[in-house]
Structures are given as C-alpha cells and as structure tokens.
Amino acid sequence: MEENIYFKREVLEIKETEEDNLYQEQILKFINDLIFYSIKQGVSDIHFESREKDLRVRVRIDGVLKEFQVFNKSFGIKLLSKIKILTELDIGEKRLPQDGRFKGRYKMEEIDFRVSFIPTIFGEKCVIRILINNISKLNLNTLGFNSENLEKLYKAIEKRSGLLLFCGPTGSGKTTTLYSIINYLNREGVNIVTIEDPIEYQLLGINQIQCKSEIGLNFSTILRSVLRQDPDIILIGEIRDFETAEIALMASLTGHLVLTTLHTKDSISAIDRLIGFGIDKYNIASGISLVQSQRLVRKICKVCFGENPKCKECNDGFKGREAIEEVILFNEDIRKILTDDNSNKNLKEYLKKNNFKTLLENGREKIKNKTTTEKEIIKECSI
Structure with missing residues (x-):
C-alpha cells in the first residue's frame, strides 16, 4: 500500500526573532522571518518574482500586493531552491509548473502553505499561499453580510435540498462563505461531502475529495460517485461545465443540499451562465434556492x-x-418568471419592485456607516 508522505514531512518551526534586519544571510532564517511577518500582518500570499537582475518579494495584505524586499539574482535562486526542498519538489525542474505544500507550526498551531512554481522569461515565479487552520472559527455572522441578506441565506441553508450558488471573481470570499456554511451545518446527524480543486483547508468531520484531472477524476466524475455515498450536503468547489452543472441541479432536485460557486459578475448573470451551459430553464428554476454574488x-x-x-x-x-x-432568494414568482420569460428583463423588474439591493447599493450602506470608502466600493463593485 502506497504511503502518504505528506503527513510525514518535517514540520517547519516558526519562531519570533528579535532582529529587525531582513537581509538575513541564512536562507531558512529569512523564510522563517518572512513567514512570521506574514502571520502577524495577515498576509494571504507571498510572491517571489524573478526579474532580469534580481528577485522581488511581494506580500498580499487585504487583497493588495506590497513590495517586501528585493534580492540579488544569486540569493534569489538559492531561496527558490530551498522552498522547493521544503515542498519536496524537483529542484532541477525549471521548465514546467510545479505545485506542492509544506507545513509550519507557530505557537502550537499548525499552518499549511500551498506552493506554486511557474517558469517566466527571467526565471521561476513562486507563490506561497498561507492557509492558517482557523476555519472552525469562521462564522456567517462575522463576514459582513447585511441582516436582511443574512436572514435569506440562513433560510436557504436550513432547507434539506436545493442548489445555493455563490458568484464573484477570484478573491471575492466565496470559499470563506462556503466553509462558514459548512461549519454551521456540520453536526453528527448529517453526511457532508466536499469536492475541491484544490483542498485548501482540512475540515474535521467532513469527507473531502481532491480532484485529479490528470487521471480523469474531475468534478462531474466524482459527483456521480458521491451521489451513491448517501450524502446530505454536497459542496462542489466550482461549476465549470455543463455536465457538473446538470448533475448538481439534479442532486438538488432529489433531496440534497448543494453548495457551489460560479465565476460571474453578478447574481442574475449566474442564471445566464447556466443557460449558456445548455441547462434547461425549468431545472434551473426548480433546483436553485439562492444565488449570491459578493465582493471583498x-x-x-x-x-x-x-x-x-x-x-x-x-x-x-x-x-x-x-x-x-x-x-x-428564489420563490414561486421568480421560478414562474424564469420558465415563462425568454430574457431577464422581467426578473430584473420583479426584483426592483421587491426591494432587491445590488452590490453597489449595499456598498453605499457601508460608505454611510464608515466601514469603507467610496473608492473601495467603486473599485470592487463596479460591474
């Protein structure tokens, strides 16, 4: 039987140092200090970018990249090689993309680091995503949703069946919302299965499945098998094609609560996207319970x-x-509009009459209560 060496890798101990100087000669010490800084500052991703004469390190804080340090080319190559060794990647392979993970520990808490290498014109680019394992603390009530929309969301997830679609671009918090819902629903009496690519966080008591497209193990293939595993709740990382969309909707119509994401600009566009996949409008109207579009x-x-x-x-x-x-939040009126109408015009008019608030309208509320600025709202919510 093949051993899973991932769980046997040496865990990197992250220690606080008293020195402020970031020009460390020892590469491992620099990695330690960089990660320590990142944890303290709430960094989500660390970028190592090979340029013609140097290597630039940038960190992403609250969605914005900020330059951290620039090193000479020689130090940069050694630094990238050390990261590959930590991640158990091939240090000699610089022509093809490589992905891996390593673990760290800080104050008795284990932290996962997801690593991606890709070749560029001046050398390799590496991105480390920091996955702090505090997912169990995620709570829907603390994500920033307004009370009216939060009530709609709770109403949809309390049902035993239906498809819940969460939309938005990469980095809009969709995965965080999904995990928060799973935390809320996770109890002894339910069988929850997730299908992810990749699995970012390990969830206690949840059956998580990793897609492996190189061997044909994609979302639709796994989903077919999962339906024979007596699931109550199914989380699908993303709907990417007709087959996955069709099976997900069929699952929602046969007594399963299905949570998934879709890359669209707003909530109404999600319906258009499913129609574009070739999904029957009746199945869309019957299967969907809620569509939510969001930004951070x-x-x-x-x-x-x-x-x-x-x-x-x-x-x-x-x-x-x-x-x-x-x-x-879908109701009988919305379902009737979708099955009877060939466009979204009537749906938009119905939503407007029933106090539906768009991203921009909800954003203006956050400007009024001084949560954020108008510039932020325009940057993230203009669609």
Missing part, C-alpha cells in the same frame, strides 16, 4: 480612521476586509 472590500482602520499615514495598526488606512453581497 477593505475596512477603514478603527485606530486612525484612515487619516494617519504612519499608523502602525493598518496598511494605507485600511485594516481587514469584509464582504458586500447581493442575494436572490
């Missing part, structure tokens, strides 16, 4: 209120992010 916006610092450029508690006047959303 930076929050104004509560210490300096965005007015002190030297504030040590924030980054450029912002600290943390929260979601802005628009939600369509």
